[in-house]
Amino acid sequence: MIAALAELDGNLRSLAANDELSGVVLFRRGSRTVFEAAYGWASRAWRVPMDPDMRFDCASVTKLFTAVATLQRVTAGDFSLDTSVIGYLGLEGTAISPAVNVRHLLSHTSGIADDADEEAGERYEDLFVEKANYTEIETADHLVDFVFKPPNFPPGEGCRYCNSGFILLGLMVEKATGTTYRDYVRANVFAPAGMTRSGFFRMDEVVTGVAEPCEPVRDDAGAIIGWKRNIYSYPPIGSPDGGAHVTAGDLVRFVQALRDHTLLPSPLAEEMVAPQVEWYRSPRTGALHMNGFGCRIQVDDAGDVVWWGKEGVNVGVSAEVAYYPRHDVTTVVLCSSEQGAWGPIETIEALVLSGALDNQ
Numbered sequence: 001m002i003a004a005l006a007e008l009d010g011n012l013r014s015l016a017a018n019d020e021l022s023g024v025v026l027f028r029r030g031s032r033t034v035f036e037a038a039y040g041w042a043s044r045a046w047r048v049p050m051d052p053d054m055r056f057d058c059a060s061v062t063k064l065f066t067a068v069a070t071l072q073r074v075t076a077g078d079f080s081l082d083t084s085v086i087g088y089l090g091l092e093g094t095a096i097s098p099a100v101n102v103r104h105l106l107s108h109t110s111g112i113a114d115d116a117d118e119e120a121g122e123r124y125e126d127l128f129v130e131k132a133n134y135t136e137i138e139t140a141d142h143l144v145d146f147v148f149k150p151p152n153f154p155p156g157e158g159c160r161y162c163n164s165g166f167i168l169l170g171l172m173v174e175k176a177t178g179t180t181y182r183d184y185v186r187a188n189v190f191a192p193a194g195m196t197r198s199g200f201f202r203m204d205e206v207v208t209g210v211a212e213p214c215e216p217v218r219d220d221a222g223a224i225i226g227w228k229r230n231i232y233s234y235p236p237i238g239s240p241d242g243g244a245h246v247t248a249g250d251l252v253r254f255v256q257a258l259r260d261h262t263l264l265p266s267p268l269a270e271e272m273v274a275p276q277v278e279w280y281r282s283p284r285t286g287a288l289h290m291n292g293f294g295c296r297i298q299v300d301d302a303g304d305v306v307w308w309g310k311e312g313v314n315v316g317v318s319a320e321v322a323y324y325p326r327h328d329v330t331t332v333v334l335c336s337s338e339q340g341a342w343g344p345i346e347t348i349e350a351l352v353l354s355g356a357l358d359n360q
Helices: 002-017 061-074 085-090 102-107 124-129 139-145 164-177 181-193 247-257 268-272 340-351
Strands: 025-029 032-039 040-042 214-218 226-231 279-281 288-291 296-300 305-314 317-324 329-335
Touching: 002 032, 002 340, 025 247, 025 340, 061 102, 061 164, 061 181, 061 247, 061 268, 061 305, 061 317, 085 102, 085 164, 102 164, 139 164, 164 181, 181 247, 226 268, 247 317, 247 329, 305 340, 317 340, 329 340
Parallel strands: none
Antiparallel strands: 025 032, 025 329, 214 226, 279 288, 288 296, 296 305, 305 317, 317 329
């Protein structure tokens, strides 16, 4: 196992030396941290090296926090998984069907149009070519991007990844509690989970310990000739579909708090990370991926869970947290570039599934 970790560390250092990785990698078996390391630059402008406790925009990993917040309000009796979203929010007259319910949104089966349809190749940053990204600060500001677009399919009759569904869930949490989505998550998700370094930080605010998201600028031959920040690529502060800031350690604490029912009671905590609907089968590996509530789940041919978790990607950021129940291993990869996380994630998944960490 020591040799395998040394090889992993060497590979990651090589990626960092070639400007292909700036980020933090952590994995834990049970209560023991097996591997934790930081690579590359936290700030390229000032040549500040990355630190294991650095805070990263985690993009769509934020959907895990929104799912927990939503299920907490289900537990409180504010609404149910079968509540009509349009009826609850009073959004009649839009293109969203009254039949769309909370369960549909959590499992990406609502069929509603997305603000940027990533499965069709659209990019979120293109929303802000003709309008300023700072026009979308509050959760309701995002509605204009999708509520009048025609749906992809009737509710429950398909599965298509949808960021906008989590905007609606955030609005439901806000209506139920009379507080903002961000304040609710800080108090009811981050705080009880012990995520003391996590939050929602504006791009135009100076916050210590936040990694600087950057993308390489390349010449025609593909060589890196500079770096560009992502400050015009999406709204300046996170929302229910993405953009919370976390550390690797805080994501491990979140997984533990979900598993030990600190955040949600049983059986709702188990239902969140249980397969709800088939999403896709990987053309590369043949692995079957399913959706839970706000999370992605890989299952084997017998239908048993291999791992559950959530990935996130946007201009300047890529991330994943995953829990492997058979091995009792939690892995986290956080990177300050769009492509940085994916190679390390594949390598780490293969390492965990090989059983190399099982006796550690």
